[in-house]
Amino acid sequence: MYKWVEIDLDAIAANYQKVRKFVRKETKILGVVKADAYGHGAVEVAGELERQGIDYLGVTELEEGIKLRRAGIKTPILVFGPFLPEDAYCLKEFDLTISINNLEFLKFLAEKAIPLKAHLKLETGFGRTGLKYDQLAETADILKKNDFLNIEGAYSHLSTAMWDNSSYVKKQYEEFNRAVSFLEEKGISLPIKHICNSAALSKFPQMHLDMVRVGNLLYGQQVGGKNIFQEELLNAWYLKSQIIYINELPKGHPIGYEQTHILKKDTKIAIIPVGYVHGFSVEPLLKPKGIINLFKVLGKNILRFFNHPRVQIYGDIKGVKVPVLGKVGMQLTILDVSHIPQVQIGDTVLLPGRRTNISVSLPKVFLKGGKPLKVRSIQEKYEQVTLAAK
Ligand SMILES: *Cc1c(COP(=O)(O)O)cnc(C)c1O
Numbered sequence: 001m002y003k004w005v006e007i008d009l010d011a012i013a014a015n016y017q018k019v020r021k022f023v024r025k026e027t028k029i030l031g032v033v034k035a036d037a038y039g040h041g042a043v044e045v046a047g048e049l050e051r052q053g054i055d056y057l058g059v060t061e062l063e064e065g066i067k068l069r070r071a072g073i074k075t076p077i078l079v080f081g082p083f084l085p086e087d088a089y090c091l092k093e094f095d096l097t098i099s100i101n102n103l104e105f106l107k108f109l110a111e112k113a114i115p116l117k118a119h120l121k122l123e124t125g126f127g128r129t130g131l132k133y134d135q136l137a138e139t140a141d142i143l144k145k146n147d148f149l150n151i152e153g154a155y156s157h158l159s160t161a162m163w164d165n166s167s168y169v170k171k172q173y174e175e176f177n178r179a180v181s182f183l184e185e186k187g188i189s190l191p192i193k194h195i196c197n198s199a200a201l202s203k204f205p206q207m208h209l210d211m212v213r214v215g216n217l218l219y220g221q222q223v224g225g226k227n228i229f230q231e232e233l234l235n236a237w238y239l240k241s242q243i244i245y246i247n248e249l250p251k252g253h254p255i256g257y258e259q260t261h262i263l264k265k266d267t268k269i270a271i272i273p274v275g276y277v278h279g280f281s282v283e284p285l286l287k288p289k290g291i292i293n294l295f296k297v298l299g300k301n302i303l304r305f306f307n308h309p310r311v312q313i314y315g316d317i318k319g320v321k322v323p324v325l326g327k328v329g330m331q332l333t334i335l336d337v338s339h340i341p342q343v344q345i346g347d348t349v350l351l352p353g354r355r356t357n358i359s360v361s362l363p364k365v366f367l368k369g370g371k372p373l374k375v376r377s378i379q380e381k382y383e384q385v386t387l388a389a390k
Helices: 009-022 034-039 042-051 062-070 087-093 103-112 133-145 167-185 198-203 291-305
Strands: 003-008 028-032 056-059 077-079 097-100 117-121 150-155 192-194 211-214 237-242 245-249 267-272 314-317 320-325 333-336 348-351 364-368 371-376
Touching: 003 009, 009 028, 009 042, 009 364, 028 042, 028 192, 034 042, 042 056, 042 062, 042 371, 056 062, 062 077, 062 087, 087 103, 097 103, 103 133, 133 167, 150 167, 150 211, 192 211, 198 211, 267 320, 267 348
Parallel strands: 003 364, 028 056, 028 211, 056 077, 077 097, 097 117, 117 150, 150 192
Antiparallel strands: 003 237, 237 348, 245 267, 267 333, 314 320, 314 348, 320 333, 364 371
């Protein structure tokens, strides 16, 4: 296969159970499997979480929910949205729980009398979607007149839960409680209230409410702050490739596009068929969040310019680090394997990667009990190639 992503479903199950033990028995857990389960394979991860007894699943888009239902997932699925009005019919057909993100959408549901399971999404300071406080009176009126809408609960999303400074989280939490109280006083019952993501559920047990929405922790990633679990969370995701060519080049030889690396010694290089088209070495370019962050980003680029070891990307062959040399190409990457005398074509290289960036075109190998359980790949079907007459 030359390149693939390995996913350890047992690690995800173990991480889920750690979260399960951490939150109160009465608090439900919603497992976030958006973006192909953060690159881990939505269908397989959802299946594993279902076997583990998770209460709810969550995705962003309607299509993600449909994919899970078509794969036979029975667990309730909350779709975060936002949606276009027509989406409502599909959500109904596939038994997906909808997020009511805005008043216009609620009015559409009411007008068309589409009976749906729904959670109210409340705007408490994130600045993206959600019903605003001054719209809640009208919201309550509409809900009371249209009781075919099955409102299961209400939620909001935190924008700074990863920060050490928790004052804005507390502000959003208070805002949420104020909105919920307002709706309840108007006679709208909201049995499932939820606001915590991974970072918030780790840091603010008092905010767990009726449900927590957890993504990162399931995938072995601690966000914002200390490890709250007795044992470490487990990594479940490995990007791997195989060496397809080995070459020896002399000292002084330039390497790759634009000669960004010149060999300082005679070097044995290995080629792997992975590049930036697969999302390798690609990072999202995000606006720095402040001056300190800005200088960190600039500093990293300066270090990169000087090939500084701190920003060097390494692969790993049987526990031995192998530096990436030169620019990562579109589909090929060059590694320095001089220090591994027995290295061979076909050897497996473990690579670092940002999980949500790695292309879904790479095959996924799912492990259970340490053994491959299944392989899933999005293979393009090539027409049979007929060679021209010799
Ligand atoms: C992605 C997402 C989460 C999960 O966030 P993590 O930090 O990965 O736990 C929770 N809620 C919503 C609405 C999300 O979009």
